[in-house]
Amino acid sequence: SQTIHQWPATLVQPVGSPLSLECTVEGTSNPNLYWYRQAAGRGLQLLFYSVGIGQISSEVPQNLSASRPQDRQFILSSKKLLLSDSGFYLCAWSVGTGYARSPLHFGNGTRLTVT
Amino acid sequence: AQSVTQLDSHVSVSEGTPVLLRCNYSSSYSPSLFWYVQHPNKGLQLLLKYTSAATLVKGINGFEAEFKKSETSFHLTKPSAHMSDAAEYFCVVSEGAGGFKTIFGAGTRLFVKA
Numbered sequence: 043s044q045t046i047h048q049w050p051a052t053l054v055q056p057v058g059s060p061l062s063l064e065c066t067v068e069g070t071s072n073p074n075l076y077w078y079r080q081a082a083g084r085g086l087q088l089l090f091y092s093v094g095i096g097q098i099s100s101e102v103p104q105n106l107s108a109s110r111p112q113d114r115q116f117i118l119s120s121k122k123l124l125l126s127d128s129g130f131y132l133c134a135w136s137v138g139t140g141y142a143r144s145p146l147h148f149g150n151g152t153r154l155t156v157t
Numbered sequence: 158a159q160s161v162t163q164l165d166s167h168v169s170v171s172e173g174t175p176v177l178l179r180c181n182y183s184s185s186y187s188p189s190l191f192w193y194v195q196h197p198n199k200g201l202q203l204l205l206k207y208t209s210a211a212t213l214v215k216g217i218n219g220f221e222a223e224f225k226k227s228e229t230s231f232h233l234t235k236p237s238a239h240m241s242d243a244a245e246y247f248c249v250v251s252e253g254a255g256g257f258k259t260i261f262g263a264g265t266r267l268f269v270k271a
Contacts, residue, residue, distance in 0.1 A: 086247070153198060
């Protein structure tokens with residue numbers, strides 16, 4: 043069966059510090075991978091998605107970047123965090139392109155607080 | 158263009174009574190529709206999905222939803238609420254393969270009273 047791992051679960055970082063959140067998927071090949079952010083009291087915002095190694099699409103211009111160095115690894119980064127980067131970050135995967143109507147499968151999320 | 162509207166920001170029920178969480182959608186194509194549940198500080202868990210097969214979809218934990226094309230609705234129901242059902246629920250519409258044309262509703266917070 044497929045599993046998705048996301049870490050760390052919680053993170054407190056000062057303004058201006060770098061960020062690296064990691065997500066890995068097991069039990070599937072060539073998944074589509076996603077980073078979402080969920081701000082307090084708000085819905086889910088798609089930040090990045092990837093359909094393959096090295097292929098990243100950004101949905102929202104911002105202080106963050108994403109990379110996919112391996113097929114089942116997705117990393118969210120920032121060089122300098124802002125207060126507005128605080129939120130709940132969720133990694134997700136779905137069956138790769140060509141399989142219509144595949145649901146998203148989420149990790150347990152990372153609670154990021156920028157102080 | 159697709160959109161999804163969850164008609165209630167919060168719903169409160171007593172344990173043992175029915176649950177109804179309402180969702181309307183808009184889509185230019187034949188959409189896929191999903192319901193997810195999120196417990197505090199957890200990721201979203203798939204409850205059920207509609208993908209153009211049977212209009213009445215049964216999911217996990219006793220939940221089900223009915224796709225009504227004429228009403229553009231996909232309401233989530235459960236005959237008897239349990240305390241563990243207290244969580245946030247998201248209605249989701251997707252038009253394309255791969256998930257990047259997925260739109261989330263704003264969520265409905267379900268409170269269950271003892």
